[in-house]
Amino acid sequence: MGERIVRFYRRSEAARGLLLLSPTMAIMLAALAAPMVLLALYSFWTQDGYTVNTQATLAQYATSLGRPTYRALFYRSIEISAVVTLITVLLAYPMAYFVAFRVEKTKFVWLILLTIPFWTSYLLRVFAWKLILGYNGVINSGLMSLGLIHQPLEFLLYNPTAVVLTLAHAWAAFAILPIYVSLEKIDRSLLDAAADLGDGPVRRFLRVTLPLSLPGVIGAAVLIFVPTTGDYVTPSLVGGSGGVMIANVIEEQFDKVGNWPLGAALAMASMAAVGVVTFLFVAAMRAASARLR
Amino acid sequence: MKNRRGGLLLYAIFYLAFLYVPVAFLPLFSFNKSVFIAFPLSGFTTQWYAQMFDDADMLRALGNSLEVGAITATLSTVLGLLAAKALTRYRVPGATALLGFTSLPLFIPDIVLGISILILLNAVGVPLSLVTVIAGHCLICVPFAITVLMSRFDGFDKSLEEASLDLGEGGWMTFWRVTFPLALPGIVSSLLLTFIVSFDEFLIAYFLAGNEATLPIYIWGQLRFPEKLPAVLALGALILVASAVLVVIAEWVRSHGFKDRHRMIGA
């Protein structure tokens, strides 16, 4: 019997592969799948003081989607993320194009320079903006010491614009890489062929480069949009009361308020909302790119 | 053509400036004599750096972060190595789905990951500590490790391991004599990158840490106290420089190792 198992194991490539994969999968199941399942379960329960009432109910969802303040937060979070995504991707594209098409020998240097910010502390990068935009911060004190203004500008910090600006800066590096990779993969001879067939540089870009780089652009957009909707640090540091996002109220439920089921429902609802928006966006982009032919 | 090249180059330089200048204020003001983070500058000093080393809380948080980072890096890289080997060297059913599953953490906001693990730990009765932080960090680091190691495995010839088996070495010795040396650049790169991710990570640690703080949690706590700010800036500046150096080393190792690829295939 034991020998048959050994023989099956030796003969089955799939069995050996899966065995190698199993520790990693086990960890992922324990740290990702199980918690997410529990999160979903909690969203259907209620909190009674210190105990959790496991009777299934939609009360938390009713609150999440029903309460106007929460609904407004959903909208605002998605809105802010959408604007951030748009700005970041638009700004990143020419940069990625530059490195893919205009640089030969120093590509590695440029890529490293663009990658480094990606890996540095997110917390510190957001904090840097708090320093820049603050009432006594870098911009205000700088402008004042130059004599350009006499009173500090108050509109710089603690509003959605500050959040958008900070997020755009923090996530700028994320947008570059996917777009760069898809631009780099474009077969240069396609552009040569287009030129040979009579297309000038602008038409070549619109008809060859842009469509072929679209998957990278969509990838970058999704990569930025999804996590920024759930961002906590940026609204906390630079958002003030005007720039609160959904992550802030979720965190509250786990910290001060102690209503975990509500927090879970808010989290599930925001993921669903983000999922729907992302899906619609990708579908729209696919339809648009099909029409571009 | 020259005009457009010049224009795009200018754009690229401004873009880099946009990326780096805001962050550059941290080191800038860390050498400033004033407690206030404002212009005009008051003069050069290194007192904030000196002050940093007197802060016992900070040093303990630093130690915690180094410990968590090192353990997370090792665990994630080992798990990533197993997964990368399985996915690139074996025909596994459902490989694409499994790979997609392991990349999921990259697409779920950190806050959701944090609270859901918190809920699980609470339900199972596990107390919060640095261990739970390590678990949370492994979750987000394993996808990075897998990506780096899979591209390394794809880059070298599968026949090399088969040749080693054919010449008489068993599975374990084949790993040590062939797979490990050739995957080493990827392993080093993965260790460095996952270390940086864990070292700098704030939100998940915030949810999952018990009484022991990691460095980002410590910094977060200090942000409420204006007089402590310059010391925080000094710390921040050091962290930024260290991260940058590690990233450069990691990427250099990774691409330097890739030169082997062209030598390995064909004449």
Add this chain to the structure above:
Amino acid sequence: MSDEAYLHIDRVTKRFGSTVAVDAVDLAIRRGEFFSLLGPSGCGKTTLLRMIAGFEYPDSGDIFVEGQRITDTPPNLRPSNMVFQSYAIFPHLNVFDNIAYGLRKDRLARTELNRRVKDALAMIKLEGFGARRADELSGGQRQRVALARALVRRPKVLLLDEPLGALDKRLREAMQIELRQLQKSVGITFVFVTHDQEEALSMSDRIAVMSGGKVLQVASPRELYEAPNCREVADFIGEINFFDGTIIGRDGELAEIDAPPLGRIKAKADGLVRTKVLVALRPEKIALSEAGVPGTIAAAAYLGERSHYAVTVAGRTIAVAAQNVAKSVVRGHAPGDAVHLSWEPEAVVVLPAEN
């Protein structure tokens, strides 16, 4: 060479998903033989080789070496060694360490190890190359290092997976001769996989022609060429003309076959049950002569040592090849000329007709 099976592949079958890569293949390879597996890509030859090596396991059937069953043995414990298509030279080791790789675990004395590696280097004519690194070698040199690395372990069977494919034509031909001589001098059984029929013909003692996972014919090169057993083998090896024919009678040992446009021909057709047959005639077996089947030369190609002619006979084009024995153009062999085709009856191959 004794006749009994040294390497016996006993009705081995291997499936990948719904595709049958190797279909009940049965081969008896003799000791000391240079045996080739020949066929187009996807015919299963490489899969079969990998099963002998131990990198794939058969779904059914067994493999025996010298009577010992090795079907389930892991690759590192098998008495065979392999030369991989990509050579698989370890890039992080130099030539000496590459060749010595498989000897390390045997814990030989240092002097013995050095001697064996040096002998191996001499055998592949790369003396003094010990310290070179993999990336400093040319394709031909890597190939030889891969060979030495496998042979130094003194395997019972050496498996070669299209080892000459990556080399240019001249080097390839030189290596073919070298490999054949090497095999004869060390006397090890070689199993050689290739899709190049010229290569297989020039090097092998016997060849197994494979297609679609099955073995079509196992024979010596001459027998395969002169007496293929089916259309696919006849077509795969060298050039050949096919004609549909019908057996209409017998004349002593030979059969009389009606094969338009050749007309009534005589050929050996033993063992064929049906009257419908496929007649095959190689171009070099047809002569342009004074008497025979009349035709017109439609095209002529001068290839140096020989000339290829396309001769039209009753609307059909027949390929004819002739050695250029004379220096000048033979009179009457230019396009447009009328010629007669003749051949020896033994040169005609009669195959079963396919539906």
